[in-house]
Amino acid sequence: MVSQWLKEKKVILLFLGLFTVLMIGSYYLTEQPLEDYPPYHVESPAPDGTKGFYQSLAQLDYPVEKFTEHPAQLTGDRQTALFLFNPPIGMEQEMIEGYQQFVQTGGTVFLLFDQPNDLFEVDLTSVPIMEQEGEILVGEETYTGLLTSAFRVEPTNDDEVLILDGYGPIAIRHLYGSGQVIQFSEPNWFTNQAILEADHLAMISEIIALETYDHLLFETYHGQVETGLSVLDVMPNPLIMFGVIGIVVSLLYVWMKGKRYGPARDLREQVVRFGDERIRALANWQIKGRNYHQSLQIQVNYLKQGIFERTGIPVTATWSEYQMTLEQLLKNRTDESIQTFINQLSELLASEQVNKQEFLEWTKRIDEIRREVEA
Structure with missing residues (x-):
């Protein structure tokens, strides 16, 4: 039986097999699209990513690690530093408190941003810069770097200026509780595209003493929250x-x-033979031809046929016999109403003068009696 079924469905099974092979082949042969990362993401190989900086530190055996947990999970001490690139504006208060608690307990945050943020009360000043090279002062040394940020950091009296150019401080050291925050307004220097250009790497090495930390965490949690x-x-x-x-x-x-899917449509032959199309056609013909008397006579004959099928009384019976039969069948009607119906109907058929209003009224009354007889 199975072999017979396989022979009958051979074409369909062959089609399914070919379709499956094509689907599997297309999956392995189609080149996967590049994943889209936000700017400065530590896993992004794009020009604006920081994967090169992270991997270089790992190859040099620095204790780097990706931190993907909520900021509330951070544990701060003087040997732990966190790289935080471009935190979003309007960050949740719980996240802000997590970073602040980390610094207050002794941790270090390298806050690298090119836009305002809500962390550690960063005061910024706008400057008119459109991607130009300039001289930059780090301590007593002068370097050359690409200036792309439109902001400079405003230090307080207790802050230490680490990097300075002609427009103002680019990086400062801000003490916060038992820890410190390095606020840096040129995160573009850390990107894959720019870290080896000009003197960027030398300036980064000058202000970040990586060898003093036992843990270097690169935060990626806020990037996951943004992209979803x-x-x-x-x-x-x-x-x-x-x-x-x-x-x-x-x-x-x-x-x-x-x-099969879609609306079910009956064959016209079935509708004509077993439906009400013929009856509706005759009714329309009777109305248009004003054959009201003849139409009522046909309806009465149809009613008599129904009574015959129900009780066996012949269609040639008298009106009085039909009255007695209807009184037995229609328990919901009084004998007086049935007698009135029979008398008025017999008079109407005998007159042979029926107008449209009478036709419509009697059609409705005959149909009601017929439905009660059939029920």
Whole structure:
């Protein structure tokens, strides 16, 4: 029996097999699109990412680590530093308190930004810069760097200026509780594209003493919060592929079993032979031809046929016999109402003068009696 079924469905099975092979082949042969990262992301290989800086420190055996937890999970001490690139404006208060608690307990935050933020009361001044090289002062040494940020940091009397150019401080050291915050307004120097240009790497090495820390954390949590992940991003690609194949195979199987999609339309032959189309056509013809008397006579004959099928009384019976029969069948009607119906109907048919209003009224009354007889 199985072999017979396989022979009958050979073409469909062959099609399903080829379709599955094409789906699997397209998955492995199609080049995967590049993942989109926010600027300064530590895993981004794009020109505006910081993956090169992170991997270089790892290759030099610095104790670097990606921190993907909520800031409330940070534990601060003097040997732990956190690189925080470009925190968003309007950050949640719980996240802000987590970073502040980390610094207050002794940690160090390298806050690198090119936009205002709500962390550590950073005061900024706007400057008219459009990507130009300039001379930069670090301590007593003069360097050359690419200036791209439109902001400079305003230090307080207790802050230490680390990097300075003609427009103002680029980086300062701000003491906060038991820890410190290095506020840096040129994060572009750390990117894959610019870290080896000009004197950027030399200036970074000058102000960041990496060897003094036992843990160098690169924060990525706020980047995950900003971008978010869809269901398709979370699910493994093979699972998505086999899910699509399963859906297609299921639809083909249901279709093979005879299921059709869309509105069900009856054949015209079935509607004409077994429907009410013929009756409606005759009714329209009677109305247009004003054959009201003849139409009522046909309806009465149809009512008599229904009474015959129900009780066996012949269609040639008298009106009095029909009255007695209807009084037995229609328990919800009084004998007087049935007698009135029979008398008025017999008079109307005998007159042979029926107008449209009488026709419509009596059509409704005859139809009601017929429905009660059939019930």
